[in-house]
Amino acid sequence: MAEKLGIFVTSDKHLGHLVGISKAAKKVGIEVIVFLTNRGVLLTKQEGFEELEGQAQVSLCNVGFERFNLQKPIPVIADKDFATQARHGMMIEDADRYLVL
Secondary structure: OOOEEEEEEOOOOOHHHHHHHHHHHHHOOOEEEEEEOHHHHHHHHOOOHHHHOOOOEEEEEHHHHHHOOOOOOEOOEOHHHEEOHHHHHHHHHHOOEEEEO
């Protein structure tokens, strides 16, 4: 069973780190799970966000999405990945390691 890295993103300032960590982890066989909340949902509008495609399973907080008046579709994020904080709790439970950005 592959190790899992959970990344909780609350800031819109670290897209480069998020992409870099995700790519490095995947390269060594670690599954990456990302949950975007609060200002972290704004990363979906930044150039380069689409680089997470195939690198990580990305979910986002529906409340944050609505708070910032974002619109679907969002690259990388499937409809099923618009979620509540319960998804964040599941990520914590499933991950072997956990980072906060």
